Amino acid sequence: MATETHGAEAAHGAAEAGMPQLDFSTFPNQIFWLLVTLVVIYFVLSKIALPRISTVLAERSGTIMNDIAAAEELKLKAKEAEEAYNKALAEAKAQAQQIATETRAAIQADLDAATAKADAEITAKAAESEKAIAEIREGAVESVKEVAKDTAKEIVAALGSSADARTVTAAVTARMKG
Amino acid sequence: MATEAHGSESSLVFHPMDQFKVTPLFGDGAVHWYTITNVTLWMALSIVGVILLLVVGSRGRAMVPSKGQSVAELTYGFVYKMIEDVTGKDAVKYFPYVMTLFIFIVFSNMLGLLPLSFTTTSHIAVTGVLALLVFLFVTILGFAKNGTKFLALFWVSSAPMAVRPLLAVIELISYFVRPVSHSIRLAGNMMAGHAVIKVFAGFAAIAAISPVSVLAITAMYGLEILVAFIQAYVFTILTCVYLKDALHPVH
Amino acid sequence: MEGNIAELGKYIGVGLTAIGMGGAAMGVGNVAGNYLSGALRNPSAAASQTATLFIGMAFAEALGIFSFLVALLLMFAV
Numbered sequence: 001m002a003t004e005t006h007g008a009e010a011a012h013g014a015a016e017a018g019m020p021q022l023d024f025s026t027f028p029n030q031i032f033w034l035l036v037t038l039v040v041i042y043f044v045l046s047k048i049a050l051p052r053i054s055t056v057l058a059e060r061s062g063t064i065m066n067d068i069a070a071a072e073e074l075k076l077k078a079k080e081a082e083e084a085y086n087k088a089l090a091e092a093k094a095q096a097q098q099i100a101t102e103t104r105a106a107i108q109a110d111l112d113a114a115t116a117k118a119d120a121e122i123t124a125k126a127a128e129s130e131k132a133i134a135e136i137r138e139g140a141v142e143s144v145k146e147v148a149k150d151t152a153k154e155i156v157a158a159l160g161s162s163a164d165a166r167t168v169t170a171a172v173t174a175r176m177k178g
Numbered sequence: 179m180a181t182e183a184h185g186s187e188s189s190l191v192f193h194p195m196d197q198f199k200v201t202p203l204f205g206d207g208a209v210h211w212y213t214i215t216n217v218t219l220w221m222a223l224s225i226v227g228v229i230l231l232l233v234v235g236s237r238g239r240a241m242v243p244s245k246g247q248s249v250a251e252l253t254y255g256f257v258y259k260m261i262e263d264v265t266g267k268d269a270v271k272y273f274p275y276v277m278t279l280f281i282f283i284v285f286s287n288m289l290g291l292l293p294l295s296f297t298t299t300s301h302i303a304v305t306g307v308l309a310l311l312v313f314l315f316v317t318i319l320g321f322a323k324n325g326t327k328f329l330a331l332f333w334v335s336s337a338p339m340a341v342r343p344l345l346a347v348i349e350l351i352s353y354f355v356r357p358v359s360h361s362i363r364l365a366g367n368m369m370a371g372h373a374v375i376k377v378f379a380g381f382a383a384i385a386a387i388s389p390v391s392v393l394a395i396t397a398m399y400g401l402e403i404l405v406a407f408i409q410a411y412v413f414t415i416l417t418c419v420y421l422k423d424a425l426h427p428v429h
Numbered sequence: 430m431e432g433n434i435a436e437l438g439k440y441i442g443v444g445l446t447a448i449g450m451g452g453a454a455m456g457v458g459n460v461a462g463n464y465l466s467g468a469l470r471n472p473s474a475a476a477s478q479t480a481t482l483f484i485g486m487a488f489a490e491a492l493g494i495f496s497f498l499v500a501l502l503l504m505f506a507v
Contacts (some may be wrong), residue, residue, distance in 0.1 A: 019195055019505040021302045021369065026200035028211035030303040037221040038311075041228050041282050046274040049232035053254045056239050056247075063241060195505060264480055359491045366494035369501070412487040415480055 141176070148172045192380040194373035198300055216296040217304075224285035224298070232281070253281070257414065264418035269425055275315070276421075279308065280414040287368060287406035291399070300368035302361060309361035312417050320424035331427040360416060367409045371402040439503055446500040453493020460485045 020026070152168045202213050209215060231253065235246030243251060257277050261269055283299055290297025298304050320328040332349040334342060375398050382391040464482045468475035 019501060020198040020200060021300070021365070022502075022506050023200070026209045026215075026217075027303045029200065029209045029213055029215055030217050030298075030301055031307050032211045033215070033218045033221050034298070034304050034307055037225055038278060038282060040225050042274065042278045044225070044229060044233060045277055045281070049228075049236065049250070050254070050274055050277065052239065053232070053236050053251055056236065056241075056243075057251060057254070060241055260480070263477075359488075359495075362498060363487060363491045363494050366498055367490075370494070370497055408483065412483055415483060416487060419484060 145172060145176060148176070192377055194376040194380070197296070197372060197376060198369065200301075217298055217301075220286070220289055220296045220298050223289055224282060227285045227289065228281050257281075260411075260415060261418050261421075264415060265422045265425065269418070269421055272421060276414060276417055279312070279417060280410055283308070283364065283413055284407065284410040287410055288403075290368060290372070291402055291406060297368050297372060300365055300372060302365045305361035305365040306357070308364075308413070309357040312360065312420060313357040316420045316424045319421075320427060323425060324427055328424070328427045331423055356420065360413065364409050364413050367405055371398065371405055374398055375402065439507060443500045443503045446496050446503065449496025449499075450493045453490055453496065456489035456492070457486050460489055 149165075149169055149172050152172055153165065156168065200209055200215050200217055202209060202215050203219055204214060207213075231246070232250050235250040238244055238247055240247060254277075257280050258270075258273060261273055261276050265272075286297065286299040286304075289295055290300065320331070324330075332346045332353065334345045334349065337345055375395055378391050378394045378398065382388040382395075460482065464475075464478070464485075468478075
């Protein structure tokens with residue numbers, strides 16, 4: 001493309017216009033500059049670029065390794081902390097359970113005592129009441145006896161016959177029992 | 179393009195090879211070995227590219243890489259993994275040589291794809307020297323490391339005794355053809371791609387065909403970018419394969 | 430149209446050598462196709478064989494490049 005040097009072309013003639021790759025007159029030039037280039041690139045690479053990149057890569061892999069190890073350690077620590085927490089939680093739970101049980105027992109005891117007392121009172125009261133009822137019933141039976149005696153005497157009198165008081169009483173008593 | 183020499187015959191003139199001409203940068207005249215030519219310019223630009231990518235790109239030395247540093251590290255890792263996979267772990271000490279070859283070829287190929295540029299790797303002189311360097315390096319290293327055992331490379335011990343001499347001759351020929359194919363592959367690929375693009379560009383002179391021509395150039399350009407990289411890769415990986423032969427010459 | 434018989438032979442020869450590049454194209458296609466079918470059968474082994482793929486392609490392609498070179502030499506250098 002950028003070949004404005006027609007002088008050189010004219011000097012080479014028509015035959016060399018064909019394939020510049022086979023123009024042997026340019027070979028020393030190309031080889032010389034190629035060797036210069038290769039040596040320069042080799043020194044740039046081996047003295048500066050490659051050691052630098054390899055250190056960066058090694059450092060990075062080292063850092064990554066360290067970070068992974070640190071993360072592993074932290075993970076272990078976190079696990080330990082979790083275990084401690086779980087332990088504390090379990091202890092607290094057990095304590096709470098105990099306290100609850102104790103309280104329940106105390107309450108039960110109080111309740112039992114109160115119940116017993118109330119039962120005793122109720123029993124006493126019931127006995128008293130029974131006694132009163134028995135008295136009342138006695139009273140009532142007595143009254144019924146009197147009424148029955150009187151009624152029986154009156155009936156017998158009304159029937160026109162006199163009745164011995166003692167006989168009537170005996171009969172009424174016998175009836176009442178029956 | 180320079181139509182004054184042949185342009186009288188027809189309106190369609192192709193000079194696909196003109197782009198490969200080696201010319202002095204300053205003034206005209208003969209090209210001596212020390213003359214500063216377009217070869218010098220484009221090789222210097224490839225050095226600049228290498229420095230920009232691998233030295234300036236990695237200057238941050240950051241733990242979390244920037245874009246440039248990522249590319250530099252990617253290139254490093256690419257070639258390092260290649261030599262480690264193909265040649266083996268004990269060849270890692272030849273990594274700078276292989277890296278030099280790869281980075282030079284890749285930059286020359288890519289810079290050659292710029293319009294109006296000169297492709298240094300399209301010249302058989304350049305690739306021939308590269309391939310000969312590899313060939314001599316591998317041969318000398320093979321003999322230095324293994325002594326006469328290196329010759330076992332040519333003596334196929336798994337073949338029947340009767341055909342071994344014949345195979346040895348074939349292996350020997352194939353060994354000496356290596357630098358030829360190694361260099362011509364690279365130069366030929368580069369030359370072919372650029373010449374084809376230039377031929378398509380020549381067709382653009384006809385108004386009716388020029389849209390097709392532009393499309394074809396675009397497509398070829400995409401292919402050439404791929405080829406530029408793949409040829410550098412292939413050159414490097416073949417260097418690794420040859421290096422493996424030198425280090426472990428068991429056939 | 431006047432011409433040189435040697436010129437005629439030269440251009441015929443260039444055209445014939447160009448056929449050689451078709452062979453290289455078939456070879457490279459064969460390499461890539463077989464790699465692909467193998468890779469689809471066993472994708473886990475594919476990544477480790479890309480280097481071999483490129484080496485094979487390079488060898489197949491080199492012969493096409495030789496024929497291209499012969500064409501160029503005939504065209505421009507002879």
